[in-house]
Amino acid sequence: MRRSKSLVPTLREDPADAEALSHRLMLRAGLVRQLAAGIYVYLPLGQRVLDKVNTIVREEMNAIGGQEITMPVVQPAELWQQSGRWEGINEMFKLKDRWGRDLCLGMTHEEVVAWLAAHEIRSYRDLPQIWYQIQTKERDEARPRSGVLRTREFLMKDSYTLDPDVAALDRSYAAHERAYRRIFDRCGLRYYVVQSDTGMMGGLGSHEFMAPSAAGEDEVALCAGCGYAANVELARGVPAAPESPVWTRQEVATPNVRTIAEVSQLLGIDPRLTLKSLLYVAKTSGPVLVLVRGDHALHERKLARALGEEFRAAHPDEVRGALGAPVGSVGPVGARVPIVADEALRTGTYVVGANREGFHLKGVAPGRDFACRFADLHAVAPGEACTVCGKPLAVERVIEIGNIFKLGTKYSVPLKATYLDEAGREQPIVMGSYGIGPARIAAAAIEQLADQDGVVWPWSIAPFQVYVVVVSVKDAAQLGAAEQIYGECWGQGLEAILDDRDERPGVKFKDADLLGIPVRITVGNSFVKEGLVEVRSRRTRQERRVGQGEVVAAVRAMEAEEGRT
Numbered sequence: 198m199r200r201s202k203s204l205v206p207t208l209r210e211d212p213a214d215a216e217a218l219s220h221r222l223m224l225r226a227g228l229v230r231q232l233a234a235g236i237y238v239y240l241p242l243g244q245r246v247l248d249k250v251n252t253i254v255r256e257e258m259n260a261i262g263g264q265e266i267t268m269p270v271v272q273p274a275e276l277w278q279q280s281g282r283w284e285g286i287n288e289m290f291k292l293k294d295r296w297g298r299d300l301c302l303g304m305t306h307e308e309v310v311a312w313l314a315a316h317e318i319r320s321y322r323d324l325p326q327i328w329y330q331i332q333t334k335e336r337d338e339a340r341p342r343s344g345v346l347r348t349r350e351f352l353m354k355d356s357y358t359l360d361p362d363v364a365a366l367d368r369s370y371a372a373h374e375r376a377y378r379r380i381f382d383r384c385g386l387r388y389y390v391v392q393s394d395t396g397m398m399g400g401l402g403s404h405e406f407m408a409p410s411a412a413g414e415d416e417v418a419l420c421a422g423c424g425y426a427a428n429v430e431l432a433r434g435v436p437a438a439p440e441s442p443v444w445t446r447q448e449v450a451t452p453n454v455r456t457i458a459e460v461s462q463l464l465g466i467d468p469r470l471t472l473k474s475l476l477y478v479a480k481t482s483g484p485v486l487v488l489v490r491g492d493h494a495l496h497e498r499k500l501a502r503a504l505g506e507e508f509r510a511a512h513p514d515e516v517r518g519a520l521g522a523p524v525g526s527v528g529p530v531g532a533r534v535p536i537v538a539d540e541a542l543r544t545g546t547y548v549v550g551a552n553r554e555g556f557h558l559k560g561v562a563p564g565r566d567f568a569c570r571f572a573d574l575h576a577v578a579p580g581e582a583c584t585v586c587g588k589p590l591a592v593e594r595v596i597e598i599g600n601i602f603k604l605g606t607k608y609s610v611p612l613k614a615t616y617l618d619e620a621g622r623e624q625p626i627v628m629g630s631y632g633i634g635p636a637r638i639a640a641a642a643i644e645q646l647a648d649q650d651g652v653v654w655p656w657s658i659a660p661f662q663v664y665v666v667v668v669s670v671k672d673a674a675q676l677g678a679a680e681q682i683y684g685e686c687w688g689q690g691l692e693a694i695l696d697d698r699d700e701r702p703g704v705k706f707k708d709a710d711l712l713g714i715p716v717r718i719t720v721g722n723s724f725v726k727e728g729l730v731e732v733r734s735r736r737t738r739q740e741r742r743v744g745q746g747e748v749v750a751a752v753r754a755m756e757a758e759e760g761r762t
């Protein structure tokens with residue numbers, strides 16, 4: 198690849214609308230361009246990175262017995278109606294064909310796999326199976342953002358395991374976990390394996406692979422003491438309880454006070470002695486008052502699990518209608534709606550809204566002064582005690598780069614994917630489903646390794662290993678030597694890109710840094726004078742001068758030093 202003839206449109210300045218580091222650098226390094234919100238074109242360098250990731254993914258999937266297939270993007274509605282997922286997934290792209298039949302664009306393929314298994318798997322002798330594909334998925338995201346991290350169209354490796362029973366599923370699941378660890382290790386990423394919520398996939402349990410990064414949209418709670426690690430959607434912690442003052446229950450005037458901060462300031466109390474009262478409307482059971490401690494944030498996924506159904510925040514007029522007071526003055530005492538309180542509120546007395554504008558109640562004890570049920574509702578905050586070992590939890594921002602689900606028979610039963618066991622009895626196939634986002638791997642690598650000058654690719658997924666700069670293309674000796682080195686690299690199995698543009702050297706060096714290719718080779722004046730070229734590591738910035746014939750050996754030495762994963 199020669200820069201003079203390539204589509205590598207680098208940008209000097211940060212694009213205005215890109216916030217995440219990986220988003221800025223993917224645009225600046227000419228890896229991607231956005232066609233529409235959350236829909237991207239992968240340019241030649243971006244495509245090469247995806248190809249590298251996919252090769253690693255294929256090798257590791259094949260190593261655990263995976264068989265690659267390709268399933269269609271367009272899927273008939275019937276399969277999703279049978280599994281019960283046709284309604285209720287807002288992100289699904291739905292369409293009709295010319296005869297008015299309902300179709301959707303696949304965001305995942307459990308239904309198709311169950312259909313295929315129902316047709317092709319007969320007996321226990323046909324099991325286990327691992328099927329995978331690397332294919333385009335479609336998701337009608339409400340808010341595509343952070344570059345390639347949350348998009349409406351994306352590449353995904355999805356695999357599915359078919360087993361005769363749960364014990365066999367456990368083995369397939371463990372094999373996937375090992376394969377995923379090898380994939381992310383080889384891609385040079387730092388990551389955690391955490392417990393996660395099964396969400397819309399349903400099933401018996403799941404884990405996520407999370408790469409720490411400021412650009413991440415997820416958070417995980419981590420315990421350095423015992424290794425507990427869980428998505429905050431699921432993570433439990435024990436918050437430190439405030440010293441409970443001896444309060445007799447009384448109404449206090451709180452004029453023009455709306456927020457927890459204002460209430461605590463006016464009354465001169467710790468915000469942990471206040472309660473947030475939030476009214477929600479559940480889809481079938483109606484209004485429900487939800488309580489969390491003043492300093493805590495409600496986690497909506499936890500509330501969804503506690504309610505067991507969909508819900509939305511109540512409108513201000515619904516709040517007044519149900520509780521007789523405006524938002525900011527509502528509370529649990531005397532409320533004639535069901536109440537769910539966070540586990541942290543089992544003990545202590547608190548300040549709550551009085552359901553009367555401009556007043557609060559002091560000294561209210563949940564369970565004593567109002568009836569409620571308790572559930573884990575608050576998002577774990579850093580410093581809360583680990584429920585396993587008691588040590589303080591850390592909370593870290595992460596990018597989800599992979600997930601694994603034990604589906605059980607959630608899809609095989611409705612789609613009639615069964616097999617005959619050794620006794621000739623019909624049994625449902627036990628399924629697992631496993632995903633990896635190649636673009637997210639690329640973005641996470643950028644997030645974790647980039648420096649102030651640009652991308653720093655790990656050797657394993659770099660679009661090229663060597664960037665050859667000709668300082669002056671007008672100098673025939675320089676250009677000739679660079680061409681030779683470039684050819685020799687390819688001949689020796691090193692992928693090289695030749696910067697043969699008629700540009701100032703500074704522009705080429707800046708571009709080389711921005712692109713993040715592991716080694717830069719510079720052919721310039723010292724070649725003309727002394728026959729030496731510079732071999733420079735992008736990551737360590739260490740530089741060696743070697744003769745033209747030693748270039749490949751020098752690159753290989755650098756590769757060995759920096760550890761090709």
Ligand SMILES: [Zn+2]
Binds near residue numbers: 423584586588
């Ligand atoms: Zn612990």
